[in-house]
Amino acid sequence: MTQETRIIESTWDLTAYQFKIEADALSLFVKGLKDRKILGRKCGTCGTVYVPGPTYCRKCLIDIDQVVEVSQEGRLDAFTVSLADVRGKAVDNPFISCTVKLDGSDSFLMGVLEGWTDWRSVKEGMRVKVVWKDVTQGALADLSHFQLI
Amino acid sequence: MNERVAVVGYKQTKHTIDSPVARERMVYELVKSLYHDMGITKDDIDTFVLASNDFTDGRTISEVFTVPRIGAYMKDETKVEADGLNAALYAYMRILTGLYNTALVIGFSMAGSEFRVPLTQSYTMDPAYERPRGIINFYSTAALQAGAYMKKYKFTDEDLAQLTLKNIRNANNNPFAARKDPGASVEKILGSRPLYLPLREAHVSTYADGACAVVLSSKKTAKKFTDKPVWIDGVGHFMDTYYVGDRDLLAMEHLTAAAKKAYKMAGIKNPKKEIDLAEIHTNFASEEPVLTEALGLFKPGSGKDVVKSGASAITGTLPVNPSGGPLGANPVNATGLIRLAEASAQLRKEAGQNQIKGAKTAVVHAQDGPGAQLNTVFIVRR
Numbered sequence: 001m002t003q004e005t006r007i008i009e010s011t012w013d014l015t016a017y018q019f020k021i022e023a024d025a026l027s028l029f030v031k032g033l034k035d036r037k038i039l040g041r042k043c044g045t046c047g048t049v050y051v052p053g054p055t056y057c058r059k060c061l062i063d064i065d066q067v068v069e070v071s072q073e074g075r076l077d078a079f080t081v082s083l084a085d086v087r088g089k090a091v092d093n094p095f096i097s098c099t100v101k102l103d104g105s106d107s108f109l110m111g112v113l114e115g116w117t118d119w120r121s122v123k124e125g126m127r128v129k130v131v132w133k134d135v136t137q138g139a140l141a142d143l144s145h146f147q148l149i
Numbered sequence: 150m151n152e153r154v155a156v157v158g159y160k161q162t163k164h165t166i167d168s169p170v171a172r173e174r175m176v177y178e179l180v181k182s183l184y185h186d187m188g189i190t191k192d193d194i195d196t197f198v199l200a201s202n203d204f205t206d207g208r209t210i211s212e213v214f215t216v217p218r219i220g221a222y223m224k225d226e227t228k229v230e231a232d233g234l235n236a237a238l239y240a241y242m243r244i245l246t247g248l249y250n251t252a253l254v255i256g257f258s259m260a261g262s263e264f265r266v267p268l269t270q271s272y273t274m275d276p277a278y279e280r281p282r283g284i285i286n287f288y289s290t291a292a293l294q295a296g297a298y299m300k301k302y303k304f305t306d307e308d309l310a311q312l313t314l315k316n317i318r319n320a321n322n323n324p325f326a327a328r329k330d331p332g333a334s335v336e337k338i339l340g341s342r343p344l345y346l347p348l349r350e351a352h353v354s355t356y357a358d359g360a361c362a363v364v365l366s367s368k369k370t371a372k373k374f375t376d377k378p379v380w381i382d383g384v385g386h387f388m389d390t391y392y393v394g395d396r397d398l399l400a401m402e403h404l405t406a407a408a409k410k411a412y413k414m415a416g417i418k419n420p421k422k423e424i425d426l427a428e429i430h431t432n433f434a435s436e437e438p439v440l441t442e443a444l445g446l447f448k449p450g451s452g453k454d455v456v457k458s459g460a461s462a463i464t465g466t467l468p469v470n471p472s473g474g475p476l477g478a479n480p481v482n483a484t485g486l487i488r489l490a491e492a493s494a495q496l497r498k499e500a501g502q503n504q505i506k507g508a509k510t511a512v513v514h515a516q517d518g519p520g521a522q523l524n525t526v527f528i529v530r531r
């Protein structure tokens with residue numbers, strides 16, 4: 001026995017990525033974004049407001065179709081300061097990723113938080129508002145970021 | 150501890166090669182209508198076991214979209230990365246523990262429209278010996294097995310075409326099958342596009358989008374759900390070695406061992422006489438004689454006689470795949486669970502045009518891996 005391991009080199013050639021998703025929740029949400037509105041769906045039975053809003057309630061296991069607009073202001077629920085990238089390499093400009101619960105919504109939206117100078121002063125529970133891109137075109141990126149109020 | 154477990158409800162989608170709805174809507178509609186048919190809600194289910202495969206679903210943790218859609222939100226739930234009949238085996242064992250009385254088992258797939266099954270399966274082959282050379286894959290393994298059987302037992306291309314035709318005709322009468330070919334004939338099958346000879350396109354199962362759900366219950370609670378329980382009286386689950394070069398593709402000793410264990414558990418001494426029908430998981434038509442013989446349903450090498458006598462037809466002495474089997478629809482991961490649903494339909498006299506008269510005992514089979522490397526066997530009774 002002279003070798004303990006050996007590397008086999010070969011290719012991993014899968015075709016292009018395709019994934020069929022149920023369109024309703026995303027379509028309603030991005031349509032709202034184009035008009036600078038945050039739209040979701042509400043369950044008439046348990047009252048849960050989902051943003052983005054699927055066409056069913058996972059708690060009641062029923063179809064739901066009541067479209068609701070929620071506030072563009074809300075509460076900073078949780079955040080993380082990104083000081084490194086996914087490979088562990090330090091980043092030059094640290095940024096904050098956060099989850100926000102907009103008023104009237106039972107879901108959380110994720111985004112980047114701005115309006116701070118020292119991240120040590122950012123606290124959960126702070127009020128934030130939605131900031132839009134200058135031009136909205138019906139894409140997730142229309143919601144530029146959340147801003148501390 | 151629970152002692153006996155039954156299928157108390159089942160339902161499958163109409164399988165198709167390009168589902169108009171996404172997987173999450175597919176399982177949602179299916180499970181909701183099953184609950185509705187049974188007059189139950191998600192709260193009647195103690196544990197949920199899903200069958201899906203990260204690799205063939207195109208993403209990891211492949212049940213995330215479907216868990217809330219079947220009513221498992223905030224409930225006891227797990228996933229089996231294998232065929233749905235294995236998920237049923239896990240659910241059966243969970244119920245046997247006595248910790249649960251009911252289970253929902255579901256398998257789903259987008260094998261028709263999204264992932265290219267043979268290509269994806271090629272990446273499950275041995276990375277050192279089989280993958281780099283690209284010679285051995287699921288098709289070629291089946292073709293090697295088919296060729297060996299045909300040569301050894303003088304099973305001709307015409308016999309194989311006849312066997313294929315039997316399944317296509319059964320599928321034509323199955324409202325859930327994806328493949329509909331009323332004009333099928335031996336000549337057309339013999340003339341279909343050659344893939345890995347002796348295998349041709351017509352011999353290949355129909356990769357499909359679809360799902361199947363089954364509700365299992367302990368004996369204690371079964372009466373609450375149905376007056377037609379289908380009892381799972383025997384199970385067996387064996388596998389052969391991974392490297393194809395180390396396997397005797399004709400012998401299928403692992404399937405014979407799994408079947409023997411299941412028969413023994415169910416108290417079956419002579420399967421040829423005591424089994425009324427078989428629903429088996431064939432990825433290729435040529436696997437039918439190999440698998441049914443390993444299951445002890447027909448004499449070794451009798452494939453030609455079985456075809457000629459029509460013994461495995463719906464009107465025969467031991468019908469095999471009266472549903473048309475996977476040649477009619479192969480939504481990978483749901484395929485074996487569909488065999489359980491189809492067998493249950495037969496035993497409950499709910500099989501429509503393909504109903505076999507007086508069927509009381511069935512053998513159900515599922516496979517995974519190239520050339521049926523892993524096999525699961527259920528014996529079910531009314």
Ligand SMILES: [Zn+2]
Binds near residue numbers: 046047048057059061
């Ligand atoms: Zn609800």
